[in-house]
Amino acid sequence: MNKLAVIYHSAHGHTAHIAQHIVDGARGVPGTDVALLRVEDLAGSPDALTAYDGFILGSPTYLGGVSAPFKAFMDATGRLWRNQGLKGKVAAGFTVSSLPAGDKQSTLMSMFVFSMQHGMVWVGNPFLPEQHQGVPYDEAVNRLGSWSGLMAQAGHGSPADAFAPGDTKTARLFGQHVASVVKRLAAEAA
């Protein structure tokens, strides 16, 4: 089994909701064991990351960057950076915020640079925005037009009602895509 971890912080459940859709998509790839992990539970034991083949990192966008708990998790991996314990593993990122842009790109950039410093292999969100093919905007895959990672826009309702269907659909496809890449790289390495 290839081991993939979806690692996230969520204060009010919106990032957690998208994380669950990503997990559902990834679990559709045969041979993939998917764990859903909170940063709060990992910050004290970052060595646990070495057991995984790939990671999908998720944080809400707070003031144009990752949230403080997510940054604490990243900083806790300093010793792993020194011995390059995560080198060659797959990494991808997602973020949730309330505004259509909301400076979400900065959050993804933090995750990208973190992953590059660890020598990991970054995987993006390779889906063309479906509204260009006539799909209604709210239902369109990658409607927010983000390729470097997954972006989702949360309304102010409860997490289950806060997202356009296009964003949850993109999340499932994104999880499936990253799990497929992990599987392909593992097969090539075997």
Ligand SMILES: Cc1cc2nc3c(=O)[nH]c(=O)nc-3n(C[C@H](O)[C@H](O)[C@H](O)COP(=O)(O)O)c2cc1C
């Ligand atoms: C301190 C703070 C800063 C925020 N900064 C931004 C921001 O820069 N851009 C944005 O679009 N939304 C911003 N938001 C809104 C959150 O990204 C949004 O509510 C998100 O859904 C929270 O995710 P969560 O429910 O998983 O905690 C901010 C919220 C808080 C509490």
